[in-house]
Amino acid sequence: xxxxxxxxxxxxxxxxxxxxxxxxxxxxxxxxxxxxxxxxxxxxxxxxxxxxxxxxxxxxxxxxxxxxxxxxxxxxxxxxxxxxxxxxxxxxxxxxxxxxxxxxxxxxxxxxxxxxxxxxxxxxxxxxxxxxxxxxxxxxxxxxxxxxxxxxxxxxxxxxxxxxxxxxxxxxxxxxxxxxxxxxxxxxxxxxxxxxxxxxxxxxxxxxxxxxxxxxxxxxxxxxxxxxxxxxxxxxxxxxxxxxxxxxxxxxxxxxxxxxxxxxxxxxxxxxxxxxxxxxxxxxxxxxxxxxxxxxxxxxxxxxxxxxxxxxxxxxxxxxxxxxxxxxxxxxxxxxxxxxxxxxxxxxxxxxx
Amino acid sequence: xxxxxxxxxxxxxxxxxxxxxxxxxxxxxxxxxxxxxxxxxxxxxxxxxxxxxxxxxxxxxxxxxxxx
Ligand code: SF4
Ligand code: SF4
Numbered sequence: 001x002x003x004x005x006x007x008x009x010x011x012x013x014x015x016x017x018x019x020x021x022x023x024x025x026x027x028x029x030x031x032x033x034x035x036x037x038x039x040x041x042x043x044x045x046x047x048x049x050x051x052x053x054x055x056x057x058x059x060x061x062x063x064x065x066x067x068x069x070x071x072x073x074x075x076x077x078x079x080x081x082x083x084x085x086x087x088x089x090x091x092x093x094x095x096x097x098x099x100x101x102x103x104x105x106x107x108x109x110x111x112x113x114x115x116x117x118x119x120x121x122x123x124x125x126x127x128x129x130x131x132x133x134x135x136x137x138x139x140x141x142x143x144x145x146x147x148x149x150x151x152x153x154x155x156x157x158x159x160x161x162x163x164x165x166x167x168x169x170x171x172x173x174x175x176x177x178x179x180x181x182x183x184x185x186x187x188x189x190x191x192x193x194x195x196x197x198x199x200x201x202x203x204x205x206x207x208x209x210x211x212x213x214x215x216x217x218x219x220x221x222x223x224x225x226x227x228x229x230x231x232x233x234x235x236x237x238x239x240x241x242x243x244x245x246x247x248x249x250x251x252x253x254x255x256x257x258x259x260x261x262x263x264x265x266x267x268x269x270x271x272x273x274x275x276x277x278x279x280x281x282x283x284x285x286x287x288x289x290x291x292x293x294x295x296x297x298x299x300x301x302x303x304x305x306x307x308x309x310x311x312x313x314x315x316x317x318x319x320x321x322x323x324x325x326x327x328x329x330x331x332x333x334x335x336x337x338x339x340x341x342x343x344x345x346x347x348x349x350x351x352x353x
Numbered sequence: 354x355x356x357x358x359x360x361x362x363x364x365x366x367x368x369x370x371x372x373x374x375x376x377x378x379x380x381x382x383x384x385x386x387x388x389x390x391x392x393x394x395x396x397x398x399x400x401x402x403x404x405x406x407x408x409x410x411x412x413x414x415x416x417x418x419x420x421x
Contacts, residue, residue, distance in 0.1 A: 004395040047392030085396040107394035148394060175394070188354055227368040243393055256395065294358030320354035327359060334365045341367035349371045 002047035002243040003039050004256070005032070005065070007058040009248060013087050013127065016118045017152050017179040019257075019310070020053070031250040032061050034269035036068050038246075041272075045079040046072075049243065056090035066102045085109060085148065087119070088134040089127060096141035106145045107175070108135060112162025114155030118179075132169070139170040147171045152179040153190040159197035164204065167215055175218035178325055181310045186321050195328050202336040209340050214351060223299070223333035225352045232298055244273075254281055255306040288318040300326040 009025040011018075027035075039046040046069060050062050066082065073080035083105040099106060108131070111119055116126040138145050147166045151159055159176070166174050178186075178194070201217060208215050226232050244252050247259055250269040258264040264281070267273040291302045301307065302318045311319035340348045 002392045049392050049395045051395040081392050083392050083394055085394045105392075105394070107396070109396065146394065148396060186354070191354065224367070227365060228371045230368075230372060243395070245395070288356075290356045291358065295362035296359045318356060320356050323356040324354050327357070334367075337365055337367040341370060345370060345374075348367065349374050353371050353374075 001039055001042040002045075002049070003035055004049045004051050004243055004245040005035055005055075006051055006053065006245060006247050006259075007032075007055045007061050008053040010057055011052060011054040011087070012057065012089060012122055013054065014120055014122045014124070016120075017150060017181065017183050019181045019183060025248045026058060027061060027246075027248040027250075029061070029064060031246070031248065031269055032065055033068060034250060035246045036065055036072065038269050038272070039069070040072055040076060040078055040080075045081060047081045047243070048083075050082065050084040050086075051245075054087055054090065055084055056086050056095070059090075059095060062095075063098060066098065066104075070102065081105075083107065087127070088131050088138065089121075091134045091138055093137070093141075096138065100141050104142075106138060106142055107148045108138060108145055109150070110135060110147045110166065111149045111151070111155060112147070112158065112165045114149075114151070114158040114162055117154050117158075118150070118152050135169055135171075143170070144173065145171070146173040146175055149174065149176045150179050151176060151194075152184050153186050156190050156193050156197060159194065160200040160204065163201055163217060172214065173216040173218070177219070178321075180307055180319075180321070191321075191324055191328070194325070195332070198328065198332045202332050205336060206339060206343075209347070209351065210343065212347065219329055220333045220336060221352065223330055224337040227299060227334070227337070228353045232300075254278075257306045257310050284316075286316050288316055290323075291318060296327065296330055299330055302326070 005027065007027045009020065009023045011020075036046075036048070039048055048065060048069065050065070052058075055062060062084070069080045069082070072078070082102055084099070085107045086109065088108045088110065109119070110131055111117070115128040115131060119127050119131075121127055135147070149162060149166070155162075163174060163176065198220070202220060205215065205217060205220060244254065244266065245256050245259060246252060246269060251259075252266045252268055252273060253259045253261075253264055254266060265274075266277050266281075285303065285305055287297060288302050288308070291297045291300070294300070294302075301322065303316075305315035307322060308317055308319070309315045311322060337348075337352070340352075
């Protein structure tokens with residue numbers, strides 16, 4: 001099974017949109033190894049995503065987990081895969097060599113040209129210069145790494161510029177999501193500007209397509225390819241079944257925004273998963289009532305319990321922000337898809353299906 | 354900003370066209386019909402997961418805007 005390991009609740013950055021409480025709580029080696037065992041105990045593959053806080057504050061635990069899981073994979077024949085989401089400031093050559101050996105996927109949280117607006121060190125100083133250097137180092141070792149940008153309202157004017165900057169830096173894959181939760185306040189004006197920025201992005205993707213250059217921009221590319229495939233992983237909430245977070249003390253929850261809410265505790269790494277509770281939770285997940293009659297219901301992320309809970313306080317209630325963003329994104333993606341299909345249907349099929 | 358259900362949506366032509374072409378390839382055995390389940394990057398509402406080298410990454414929703 002897949003687990004997200006919160007190796008520590010501590011972080012060396014103080015990002016304005018972060019909703020996690022920072023505290024010096026680290027995962028013990030005992031919890032770590034039990035979590036690894038759990039990942040191997042169920043399913044056809046074992047997956048770990050190292051997360052935090054900032055996971056690189058606990059490099060020792062990452063090395064231990066990799067050694068342990070690689071050995072276990074060799075013994076059991078179960079495939080092992082690892083990823084990490086990091087702010088990048090603590091990356092170094094020694095770590096990257098080990099990560100490369102382990103074929104680890106690294107997602108670098110990097111807001112591009114908007115980096116210093118929201119992502120600052122704990123003492124308030126800017127992070128962009130440091131992270132830019134670390135990004136270059138990361139791409140030298142792992143060129144398939146992904147840049148993960150979180151766009152808060154203040155960062156919207158830099159949206160397209162940031163995509164271009166990250167691409168110029170060498171990223172071939174970027175994931176841009178909008179910031180949700182109580183720390184951000186979106187207005188209609190922000191969303192109008194976001195539309196303009198998304199349109200510029202679509203135009204850029206078209207230019208690259210004409211030049212036969214592959215570049216993956218998650219928000220738009222995924223909407224197009226999911227539409228072609230007739231599937232949408234976000235159609236149904238995966239609460240607790242797709243990738244469970246493990247807290248530093250070993251507790252299991254359905255998804256990150258539910259951490260700490262005892263009503264959603266799904267077990268722990270010592271006693272295993274409470275399957276009855278997982279089933280009960282899955283049964284409770286429903287398409288929001290407001291969406292039942294919508295033609296886009298199968299293309300939209302309306303059922304994400306995590307986003308819904310963050311935005312509306314109710315896992316089955318979608319927010320106006322998410323609805324507006326989803327409609328805009330689908331429209332812009334489809335317009336781009338139609339254009340590219342007209343330009344070169346064969347290349348389009350190769351790039352997007 | 355309001356929750357506004359969309360009406361009169363029609364499946365885009367690109368999706369109809371490419372889906373038919375992909376189906377033709379699948380019946381000749383040229384595509385991998387069962388992508389493997391992968392681990393995803395934690396930390397974003399909308400995330401990426403790679404299935405094969407060529408694969409287009411999936412849109413999935415896991416985790417939240419959080420510490421990273
Ligand atoms: S576009 Fe809006 S109304 Fe339609 S499914 Fe998505 S959130 Fe619901
Ligand atoms: S709450 Fe959202 S992010 Fe969490 S598992 Fe469900 S769909 Fe995924």
